[in-house]
Amino acid sequence: MPDLISKKVQLFDGAMGTILTADPEVNSFLPEELNLLFPEKILAIHRAYVEAGAQYITTNSFSANPIKLNSSRFSLQEVLDAAIELARRAAGESSCKVMLNIGPTGKLLEPLGELGFEETYENYKTVVEYTKDKVDGYVLETFSDLYEIRAAILAVKENSTLPLMATMTFDTSGRTLTGSSPEIVALTLSALGVDVPGINCSTSPEHLIPLVKRMRAITHLPLLVQPNKGFPILCQGSVSYAMSDEDFVYYTGKLIEAGASIVGGCCGTTPDTIALMAKYKSLPLKEYAPVAGHYICSSTRLLKLQQGLVCGERLNPTGKKKLQQALLNSDFGYLQQEALSQQEAGAHFLDLNVGIPNADEVDLLCRATKKIQEVCDLPLQLDSSNPAAIGAALRVYNGVPVINSINGSGPVLKALLPLLAKYGASAVALTLDEQGIPETVEGRLRIAKRIIARAAAKGINKNRLIFDALVMAVSSNQHYGQLTLDTLRSLKKMGVLTTIGLSNVSFGLPNRPLLNRSFLLMALTSGLDIPILNPLDEENMQSLKAFNALSGADPACENYISYHSPSPVHEQSDSLYQVVLSGLKDSLPLAMDKILKEKEPQQIIDEDLIPALNEVGQRFEKKHVFLPQLIRSAEVARQAFQQLGELYVQKTDKTQGLVVLATVKGDIHDIGKNIVKVVLESHGYRVLDLGKNVDTEKVLEAYRTHRPLAIGLSALMTTTVPSMSQTVEALKEMSAECPVIVGGAVITESLAREMGADYYAADALTAIRILEEL
Amino acid sequence: MCVPVSLLRNNALTYLGYSDSDLDEQTQEALHSALTHIAEWSAYKQIYTRLKDLPEAPAFLQQESYVGLQGKLDTALLFAATLGLGIDRRIQSLSLNRLSEAVVLNAVANAYLETRVELFIGETLPGGVLFCPGYAGTSPEGNRSVLKLLNAQKHLGIYLKDSGLMIPEKSMAGIVVAGYSFSCRACSIRSKCDHLRQGKTCYGKPAPHREESRNAKADNIKA
Numbered sequence: 002m003p004d005l006i007s008k009k010v011q012l013f014d015g016a017m018g019t020i021l022t023a024d025p026e027v028n029s030f031l032p033e034e035l036n037l038l039f040p041e042k043i044l045a046i047h048r049a050y051v052e053a054g055a056q057y058i059t060t061n062s063f064s065a066n067p068i069k070l071n072s073s074r075f076s077l078q079e080v081l082d083a084a085i086e087l088a089r090r091a092a093g094e095s096s097c098k099v100m101l102n103i104g105p106t107g108k109l110l111e112p113l114g115e116l117g118f119e120e121t122y123e124n125y126k127t128v129v130e131y132t133k134d135k136v137d138g139y140v141l142e143t144f145s146d147l148y149e150i151r152a153a154i155l156a157v158k159e160n161s162t163l164p165l166m167a168t169m170t171f172d173t174s175g176r177t178l179t180g181s182s183p184e185i186v187a188l189t190l191s192a193l194g195v196d197v198p199g200i201n202c203s204t205s206p207e208h209l210i211p212l213v214k215r216m217r218a219i220t221h222l223p224l225l226v227q228p229n230k231g232f233p234i235l236c237q238g239s240v241s242y243a244m245s246d247e248d249f250v251y252y253t254g255k256l257i258e259a260g261a262s263i264v265g266g267c268c269g270t271t272p273d274t275i276a277l278m279a280k281y282k283s284l285p286l287k288e289y290a291p292v293a294g295h296y297i298c299s300s301t302r303l304l305k306l307q308q309g310l311v312c313g314e315r316l317n318p319t320g321k322k323k324l325q326q327a328l329l330n331s332d333f334g335y336l337q338q339e340a341l342s343q344q345e346a347g348a349h350f351l352d353l354n355v356g357i358p359n360a361d362e363v364d365l366l367c368r369a370t371k372k373i374q375e376v377c378d379l380p381l382q383l384d385s386s387n388p389a390a391i392g393a394a395l396r397v398y399n400g401v402p403v404i405n406s407i408n409g410s411g412p413v414l415k416a417l418l419p420l421l422a423k424y425g426a427s428a429v430a431l432t433l434d435e436q437g438i439p440e441t442v443e444g445r446l447r448i449a450k451r452i453i454a455r456a457a458a459k460g461i462n463k464n465r466l467i468f469d470a471l472v473m474a475v476s477s478n479q480h481y482g483q484l485t486l487d488t489l490r491s492l493k494k495m496g497v498l499t500t501i502g503l504s505n506v507s508f509g510l511p512n513r514p515l516l517n518r519s520f521l522l523m524a525l526t527s528g529l530d531i532p533i534l535n536p537l538d539e540e541n542m543q544s545l546k547a548f549n550a551l552s553g554a555d556p557a558c559e560n561y562i563s564y565h566s567p568s569p570v571h572e573q574s575d576s577l578y579q580v581v582l583s584g585l586k587d588s589l590p591l592a593m594d595k596i597l598k599e600k601e602p603q604q605i606i607d608e609d610l611i612p613a614l615n616e617v618g619q620r621f622e623k624k625h626v627f628l629p630q631l632i633r634s635a636e637v638a639r640q641a642f643q644q645l646g647e648l649y650v651q652k653t654d655k656t657q658g659l660v661v662l663a664t665v666k667g668d669i670h671d672i673g674k675n676i677v678k679v680v681l682e683s684h685g686y687r688v689l690d691l692g693k694n695v696d697t698e699k700v701l702e703a704y705r706t707h708r709p710l711a712i713g714l715s716a717l718m719t720t721t722v723p724s725m726s727q728t729v730e731a732l733k734e735m736s737a738e739c740p741v742i743v744g745g746a747v748i749t750e751s752l753a754r755e756m757g758a759d760y761y762a763a764d765a766l767t768a769i770r771i772l773e774e775l
Numbered sequence: 776m777c778v779p780v781s782l783l784r785n786n787a788l789t790y791l792g793y794s795d796s797d798l799d800e801q802t803q804e805a806l807h808s809a810l811t812h813i814a815e816w817s818a819y820k821q822i823y824t825r826l827k828d829l830p831e832a833p834a835f836l837q838q839e840s841y842v843g844l845q846g847k848l849d850t851a852l853l854f855a856a857t858l859g860l861g862i863d864r865r866i867q868s869l870s871l872n873r874l875s876e877a878v879v880l881n882a883v884a885n886a887y888l889e890t891r892v893e894l895f896i897g898e899t900l901p902g903g904v905l906f907c908p909g910y911a912g913t914s915p916e917g918n919r920s921v922l923k924l925l926n927a928q929k930h931l932g933i934y935l936k937d938s939g940l941m942i943p944e945k946s947m948a949g950i951v952v953a954g955y956s957f958s959c960r961a962c963s964i965r966s967k968c969d970h971l972r973q974g975k976t977c978y979g980k981p982a983p984h985r986e987e988s989r990n991a992k993a994d995n996i997k998a
Contacts, residue, residue: 109934113860113942145932174818178932180861233930301864334871341872376868572800584801584875627792629802632875667938672881675870720915720939749966 010257010284013227013265014050014058015275017043019242033065036083037075043084047091049272054279055265056097059140060084063104068116068124078131085135098137100166103128103153105144110152112375113669118152118397125156138164142201142227143267145170145178147189147300148399154193155396158423166197166225166263171212173204180301185400187216188296188303192401192425199225202267205232205244206252210259217260219296221289226261228252230269242269250277262286295464297350297427298400302378304349306403306427306467306498308530309554311545312382313348314502315339315535316373318357325357328365333372334690340377346536347546351377352405354384362390370394382429382533388416395424403427406469409434409448418459427465429500432488438471442487445471449492467498467531472520476509482520486527493528503534503541518544525552577605577641581613584633586640593644602645606685614638614683618766632676635765638683657686658710660772661703664693664745666724670717673745677713680765686710686772697728704737711772712737713762716745726756733757742771778890780810786886791879805876809883817884817945818859819891820931823899824924826851826950833924835908835917836950847955854905855927856895857946858888884945892947900953907949911959915939921948 022028027039036043043061050058062084064070070077081101088099106124108116129139139157144150150167157165169177169186176182181189183200190198198220200209206228213226231244253264264281266274295306304310316339318325327335340351353373355365366385373381383394384405391404401424407417408431421428430452432438432445439445453463470488473481485501492499501524507516518540521532525548534541543564548554550561574580577592596605617634620626660681664671671693678688689707691699704712712732716725725748729741740759744767753761762768784806788798798806826832826848833853836844844851862884869877896903908917919935927933927948934942941948959965959976 107928109936109942114934114936172818172820172932174859176818178860180859180864301861338872341868345872376864376871378864583799624792626799627802629791629805629875629879630799632878633801636874667936667940669940669942670944672866672870672874672877675874676878679874718938718940719909724938 008286010261010281010286011056011263012054012275012278012282013225013263014047014053014055015227015266015270015272016268017046017059017061018063019269020046020271031064031070031073033062033070033080033084034073034075036061036080036087040083040087044087044091046272047088050275051091051093051095051097053272053276054282055275056282057100057140057263057265058088058092058097059100059102059142060088060136062102063143064107066103066106066124066128068106068108068121069104077127081128081132082135085132100138100140101128101132101136103139103141103157105146105149110146110148112371118148121149121152122156125153126160129157129160133161133163136163138166140225141165141167143168143170147177147179147181147186151189151193151399154190154195158194164196165194166199167195168199168201168225168227170202171200171204171209173208175212175215182301182303183212183215184219184296184303185298185300187219188298188401189300189425191220191222194423194425195222197223197225197263199227199261199263201225201227202229204229206249206256210252210255213256213259213261217289219292221291223262223286224260225263225265226256227265227267228256229267230274233268244269246271246274246277249274253278254281257281257284260287260289291462293464295427295462296401297380297403299374299378299380300399302380304380306464306531308498309549310349310531311347311536311542312403312500312531312533313340313343313346313351313379313536314504314533315343315537316351316369317354317384319354328355328357328360328369330689331368332689333369334692336369336373337376340373340379343536344377344379346539347542348379348536350380350382350403352382352384352533354405356385356387362387363393366390366394367397370398374399383426388413388420391417392420395420395426398424401425401427403429403467405429406431407452407466408432409451411435414452414455418456418461421456421461421465422459427467429469430466431469432471432492438473440484442484442491445488446491446495449495449497453495453497463495463497467500468492469500469502470529472501472503472505474508474510475506475516482506482523486523489524489528498530499528500531500533501529503532514538514540517541521545522548577609578613581610581634581638581641582616584630584637586633586637589637589640593641605645606642610638610641611684618769621766628676631765632679635676635680635683639679642683642685657684657772659687659689659707660711660713661689661691661700661707661709662713662715663691663695663700663703663728664715664717665721665728666694666696668716668718668721668724668745669693670745671715673717674713674715677715677744677762677765677768680769681772684769697724697731700728701731701735701737704732704735704739709739710775711740711742713742713744713768714758715743716747719747722747722752722756729756729758740771740775742768744768778887778894783810783883783886783890786890787879787883790882790885801875802879805879806883808876809880812865812880813858813862813883813887816861816865817887818861819856819888820859821854821856821892821895822925822927822930823852823854823951826853829853829924833917833920835914835920838914838917840911840913844950844952844955847952850900850903850953852900852903852951853921853924853949854892854895854951855922855925855931855933855946855948856888856892857931857933857941857943858884859932859945860943863942863944888945888947896951900951903951903953904955905947905949905951907947909939918948921950 021032027035047058065080092099110116141153167190171177187198209228230242230249297304355369382403382405385391404426406429432448434448449468470485472485475482489499503521504517506520507513521544546561546564550558555561574588575591575595577596580588580592621631662674662678664674678690681688714725716722732741742760742762743753743758744762750761760771866877866881892905909915922935933946
């Protein structure tokens with residue numbers, strides 16, 4: 002940073018809003034409008050902070066952005082100009098720096114809200130472009146959503162060269178309101194090039210001490226800390242703070258000991274508080290060494306890159322027809338399920354590749370990244386050979402990911418190293434270049450060293466690179482297996498992390514799982530740190546867990562023991578009818594094996610699956626079983642249908658047609674819709690699930706593209722009924738020839754009739770009956 | 776504040792319709808697992824203020840639907856609470872590949888939030904009920920006023936979308952009032968109300984009129 006930062010502890014100003022709120026003459030106005038309506042009051046507050054000893058003052062512009070200021074009588078430019086001018090006047094000839102204060106939009110970002118990432122970026126970009134020549138730096142503060150502050154940081158970094166401080170607010174649980182820990186905030190903000198990350202607002206200073214220590218464990222950058230003066234008390238319509246200035250100042254000292262470099266105050270503090278803190282300005286600033294090792298994260302999960310991790314490989318359409326089809330149909334639900342399955346199976350992070358012919362990979366990788374992050378908190382490894390796709394996905398990724406991959410080729414390094422530097426990501430580095438894959442260990446190491454040197458020149462430490470020793474099929478040259486193992490050993494001597502894509506080794510040979518498993522153990526003993534493999538392959542995972550236990554990578558064998566701890570014994574059956582009736586998921590493989598030896602698929606469906614489902618349905622209606630049991634049966638039946646379909650896709654003609662399902666625009670409740678989906682699939686229907694919060698146009702497009710058997714719309718809230726009504730109306734206007742079925746907590750038979758829907762389904766079983774009658 | 780597990784469990788079972796029936800082994804396990812998820816993923820927070828401490832009464836309370844409240848407002852509280860986003864995320868993830876567990880967790884989360892709120896009310900305003908705007912025929916717009924007056928976005932992280940949906944979903948906002956029962960007659964989901972069918976209201980009290988509860992049952996049979 003900047004020359005702004007000295008070798009001593011520095012002092013920020015305190016609250017502006019607290020003082021304005023307490024002033025009855027002005028507290029009914031938007032605080033930012035006061036820059037123009039009561040400039041002398043704002044100037045006086047700034048001056049009081051300068052006189053108190055603050056070395057940085059922040060402009061009165063917390064809400065001065067296009068989204069938040071849209072109802073003001075003044076233009077954004079007027080407000081910003083006035084805010085900056087007042088702070089400049091207060092700073093006068095002193096060395097006090099004027100930082101433009103930027104706060105959150107107050108809106109909720111996608112996927113929970115309507116505000117798009119790029120819209121948020123543009124909002125802040127407008128502010129930065131207008132102010133970049135007028136202030137000494139920027140301070141983003143009181144953000145509680147990592148995604149929103151990401152957009153704001155990019156807006157500042159891409160549109161100005163000024164110093165940037167960025168602070169987030171945490172609740173008493175030690176997380177931001179959207180669930181990010183101090184480590185994740187420190188990592189992400191540092192990775193994005195923020196000069197001074199930190200914490201503001203939140204809670205009392207004493208509660209921030211452990212949070213500062215946790216941030217300090219991740220970043221060596223200076224930290225800005227501006228706590229509230231205790232907890233707010235709401236009384237007589239106004240907020241007050243109970244902590245004394247003296248206590249606040251005492252704990253500020255503790256915050257400095259814990260690692261804070263610049264201190265100031267937030268809600269409840271005043272110039273008097275800051276004046277008492279001025280004594281800390283003479284303290285020397287501790288220097289912190291760069292943190293050893295490297296971390297990646299999602300918005301809620303931190304992961305240190307080290308030996309013993311598993312990268313899940315299943316989100317890659319190569320050779321996977323279902324995944325290819327799902328990507329072509331934008332059926333991201335399938336990807337989400339695959340992601341969650343790998344997480345449950347023990348993957349620590351997930352490779353994501355969406356490269357399919359005739360698709361816009363840039364757009365697809367961005368959408369897939371967002372969709373997976375909606376439901377799965379594992380960090381991602383963004384995988385593409387297209388630098389534009391990598392760049393676009395890095396931008397919208399919420400956290401710090403790995404990219405897959407860079408290599409020794411000049412053009413690749415030129416395209417991707419700047420992206421790695423900008424977003425602070427890690428990368429898989431392939432030991433190949435434009436000449437191809439070297440057939441010697443030395444050749445591969447030469448490339449690895451070249452990559453390390455080129456990365457270092459961009460400020461990228463080698464601990465952010467995971468070197469791929471490259472596995473090729475031993476069926477084409479038996480020497481290849483040993484070559485990979487030797488390369489792994491040599492790479493480890495260079496002190497870098499290693500990976501391989503395991504399954505290539507067995508290509509073209511029988512019993513590939515056996516070869517993969519054997520090679521995995523050989524590679525692990527040769528120095529493989531992080532295999533990229535299929536975590537649903539239980540034997541591979543068992544081998545890995547055993548290796549980690551035996552090699553010491555699993556401290557106290559904790560994971561190994563936990564994996565082998567006895568699980569509860571459930572009721573078992575080998576009768577498919579009984580398995581479906583009782584929803585015995587664990588017994589399904591056994592029951593399917595047995596019944597497939599006895600019956601043809603059609604017979605199984607007619608004599609076992611459908612009768613069992615009918616029986617469950619009757620019991621449900623008689624209230625002998627309840628919703629969880631009904632769903633369990635449907636989930637088991639759905640799996641049975643899927644297995645039958647995969648095995649006998651040519652023989653069976655039991656697909657009942659396609660049903661499109663959507664939760665309407667404005668509504669994000671989708672459990673009800675998901676229940677209908679499972680029950681439909683359990684009865685053999687194909688379902689195109691458009692998800693929740695679905696625009697009318699998307700439903701129309703699904704109709705035009707797929708001509709489904711029926712369209713099902715769901716709404717849980719009274720306020721989203723008009724949105725459902727609008728979608729039904731639009732379908733009728735385009736003379737859609739398929740029936741529209743509506744349901745959901747607030748929908749009734751008469752409402753359905755009023756909006757022109759063809760059918761009302763009170764529950765999933767009613768939907769089945771309606772479809773059977775079509 | 777500790778929530779008695781038996782109370783929570785019973786409230787959750789009511790949501791799932793199990794009140795008079797024996798639980799099967801798998802649902803028992805799902806319930807147990809849901810309680811673990813609640814402990815791990817939920818972060819209960821609340822904020823409240825006495826209505827009389829506000830400079831003036833919120834405008835929505837002047838609407839006709841609230842006319843019966845006049846005279847009861849001296850002790851009333853404006854209140855909001857949430858379980859945070861973590862539990863929403865967990866329910867959503869489970870609903871993709873373990874739907875039956877998601878349904879159970881959803882019910883337990885609802886029950887947990889309501890139970891926490893009931894315990895708070897029991898301690899702070901005995902005999903009070905939390906009435907949430909949007910129910911019993913009132914306008915859901917009242918939520919906007921409640922959340923704004925409490926600055927619930929800043930203190931609790933509750934956002935109110937244009938559609939009226941609160942994020943996090945497991946959030947409640949409204950007015951806690953003692954000595955008054957809201958009528959369910961005007962409620963738009965009265966015919967499908969699980970609470971009413973069981974002789975209760977969504978705000979945790981016995982149905983104010985036996986007839987309402989009988990009518991709800993009759994409506995349900997017709998549907």
